[in-house]
Amino acid sequence: MPPRAPADDNPRTTTLEAFADTIVPGEKRYPDDVAVAGAAEGGGAVQAGAIELLEWNATGVTEGLDDYARMLSDHARDYAAEHGLTLDESLPPFVALSFEHRTALVRRLTAPDHPEKPFWVLLTLFSNMAYDSAAHMSTAEAIAAGHPGLLAMGVARPDEDGLWRFPAHSYGRPLARLHPDTTPSGSPA
Amino acid sequence: MTSTERTDVLVVGSGFGGAIAAYHLAAGGARVVVLERGPWLGTQDFEHDFKLGSSYTRAFDFVVGDGMSVLGGNCVGGGSVVYFAAMPRAPRFIFERHGTIGRRMWPASVTRDTLDPWYDRVAESIPVTTQDWNDVTYAGGLWAAACDHSGRTANPVPVAIDNTKCVNCNWMMAGCRFDAKRSLLTNYLPAALAHGAQIRPLHEVQQIARNDDGSYRVHYDLIDEEDYRIRYDGGAIDAKIVVLAAGAGATPVILQRSEATLGAMPHAVGRYFSGNGERLNTAVLNEDRVREVLGLSRGDGLAYAANQIGKGPTVANWDRLDGSLPEFTRYSLEQLYFPPGLGTILAQVADAAPGESTWFGVKKKEMLRRWQSWLIIFQMIEDANEGVFGPPPAKGNADRVSQQMLGIGRLKYDPVESTLRAWAMADAEVKEILERDGLATVTAWTNDVIGAYTVHPLASCRIGDDPATSALDDRNELRGHPGIFVTDGSAVPGALTVNPAMTIAALAERAIPGIVRAAQERGVDVTYGAPAPDGGISARRGVADLLPSLTRR
Incomplete structure (x- = not known):
């Protein structure tokens, strides 16, 4: 996919991008990319379309994105204060955290004993889905368009009709002894 | 009216x-x-x-x-x-x-x-039919070969599939x-x-x-x-x-x-x-070891790399389905496919450093890069009917x-001790089978994110002879x-x-x-x-x- 221009510097968007990038990290889209931390090579959740997915009301989280961004900012400020960090005030608080600190905060928010855990788990699920299944796009089109997650995972291309078929699928030979008590129906005794 | x-x-x-x-x-x-x-x-x-x-x-x-x-x-x-x-x-x-x-x-x-x-x-x-080794997918065959290599048996499972029509697309869900x-x-x-x-x-x-x-x-x-x-x-x-x-x-x-x-x-x-006592493990296979240790080859230069190919589970290990063993220690271990969308987020990396997450982040992304070399093993243990609806x-x-x-x-x-113990036993056994001779690295799916999970919910309105413990x-x-x-x-x-x-x-x-x-x-x-x-x-x-x-x- 072509690199996206640094057009959307809306604090809500960059905050959510920074969260998605913490779940599946990617390389910076452009040199002064502040949302994507650049912790990994290749595209991550952001390049895979996490914001497009979250902004689609089919997910059920779209209406809550203002809350997500605001609460993430609040948690980031608290986290920074707790750790004696000085945040760049020109950036949204969560965006201003380093990748390591973003990771530590997301781990805390999604830990089993955190009262807001289900709320944050939803955001992680959709961030990951943007990468591992391109849930905002037709899968065949996503592969054709070079979707970074599906390509990195090595998902095979479908046939021309958009359906997958694998004529070669079996080693085609016995590979273990059967359980001695197997019944004629093929079930355990 | x-x-x-x-x-x-x-x-x-x-x-x-x-x-x-x-x-x-x-x-x-x-x-x-x-x-x-x-x-x-x-x-x-x-x-x-x-x-x-x-x-x-x-x-x-x-x-x-x-x-x-x-x-x-x-x-x-x-x-x-x-x-x-x-x-x-x-x-x-x-x-x-x-x-x-x-x-x-x-x-x-x-x-x-x-x-x-x-x-x-x-x-x-339905009808339900048995499968033979030609029906068994690469993933099932790999699981069978690994079971065999560790001295265990493995069975093609009976299915409700017409294998003459199946194209092994793995889109059954x-x-x-x-x-x-x-x-x-x-x-x-x-x-x-x-x-x-x-x-x-x-x-x-x-x-x-x-x-x-x-x-x-x-x-x-x-x-x-x-x-x-x-x-x-x-x-x-x-x-x-x-x-x-x-x-x-x-x-x-x-x-x-x-x-x-x-x-x-x-x-x-x-x-x-x-x-149904369910839990999943993910093995990331070392393709070279699959070839060297198990002698498997797809014939196209690949040993395995076939996570995407197939029709769900085709082979199960039933060695622990032994009625002489104590209750809560019996289980089957079945090869499975779990599609992306929900099927990757809970898989854990084996080598998370302190400060890293086991289920998201840089190493998880690296694990996803090897997705075609994943083999998912499905445990079905005896749980203790712990679930209650509010x-x-x-x-x-x-x-x-x-x-x-x-x-x-x-x-x-809220899983009780016997359930946790059975899952731990099954985790250890899958590890023992698939990490032997460097075949793979195996981790369990985390229960810390969305709890345990099941694709086979049971027993919430059950039959029985005792009116106190059965609804039917x-x-x-x-x-x-x-x-x-x-x-x-x-x-x-x-x-x-x-x-x-x-x-x-x-x-x-x-x-x-x-x-x-x-x-x-x-x-x-x-x-x-x-x-x-x-x-x-x-x-x-x-x-x-x-x-x-x-x-x-």
Whole structure:
């Protein structure tokens, strides 16, 4: 996919991008990319379309994105204060955290004993889905368009009709002894 | 004044429990209406697509609970449309389990021997067939070879798949585009329709009330076909007999909500839920070692790299299905496929450093890069029926979050020590098999994110002999509510250590003679004795001797 221009510097968007990038990290889209931390090579959740997915009301989280961004900012400020960090005030608080600190905060928010855990788990699920299944796009089109997650995972291309078929699928030979008590129906005794 | 629609038999849900009841009762002469919450999709509707709104999310339901999340079907045909069609029978020792109640959990009348004739009926009706090594996929073959290499056995599992039509696309969870999977859309349901049963999709039953004449009034909402969060005014239908088969995640919720209009429910309604002891492990294979140690080659230069290829589970290890072992230490280990979308987020990296997450971040991304070399192993242990449903939501069985698929339910599941120990045993054994000689790196899926999870919810409204610990008598009738029967997975008393569809279906077949008798007593002109949906009669002969005990009152 072509690199996206640094057009959307809306604090809500960059905050959510920074969260998605913490779940599946990617390389910076452009040199002064502040949302994507650049912790990994290749595209991550952001390049895979996490914001497009979250902004689609089919997910059920779209209406809550203002809350997500605001609460993430609040948690980031608290986290920074707790750790004696000085945040760049020109950036949204969560965006201003380093990748390591973003990771530590997301781990805390999604830990089993955190009262807001289900709320944050939803955001992680959709961030990951943007990468591992391109849930905002037709899968065949996503592969054709070079979707970074599906390509990195090595998902095979479908046939021309958009359906997958694998004529070669079996080693085609016995590979273990059967359980001695197997019944004629093929079930355990 | 408008009159309420009337029918003889109202069936809630069209999965195994609903479809089998609908077929036999319609074939026997009863007027049957089936209300199904999900859409009615056909072969051409089944897409290979992860996009939200495709058949994958229309037909599937994912309900997050407290400590347990449940995956289930949500369409005409229910779980049979989205499942992986593994159809083993439950091992003999399962029927002798005590679980946590200090006595046999199953009714005295149900053993492997007395259930086998009903298994035979299902096997003939679906039909269910054995597989040979040519049907076994690369993933299944790899699992078999690894089991063999560690001195264990491995079995191709019996399935409800026509392997001559299967293209091994691994899209079974979105419905089969090639008519290879023998879902209920290919057998019981068309036969029920041919006998006059009506199936109404996008009808979600909310509540049941008792009428003065002893019949029941079933209230439903209509569900929007695209956005399941939107519901419309529905209606009500009066029926002499109600068969509840909404699935183990929904049947008890309907009954809980109906308590105000039906009267007190048996204690076990919404309790004793079992996730069938399920848990997943992910192995990331070292392709070179697969070739060197196991001698496997696909013939195209690759040893494995075939996670995407196949048809769900094809091979299981059953060495721990040994009745001489203590309860809670027996399990099967089955090769599985779990699609992206939900199938990667819970997999954990083996080498997370302090400060790193095991399930997201840089190393997780690296693990995803090797996705084609994943092999997923499915454990089915004996859990302790720990699940309890809280008070029902206002509508349905969950508060829907997304337009389809994702909702928040009321199930609470806190695994006890014996369950945790069994999972740990199974984790260790999978590791022992697949990490031997450097074949792979194995990790368990985390339970810390959405709790445990099951694709086979069971036992939330179960049969039994003890009224204190079972909601249904041994013929699936709801205690204290004559004329209401439950025939879905919620009737199964506990974890089975194998895929449960075959047992759910066999129990439903077994419940039919009693339902027919109850309908007759309520004045319905219906008889028992329909052949298999395709006309086959050999298995019908096999159950003839069992009928008297199932129709006594």
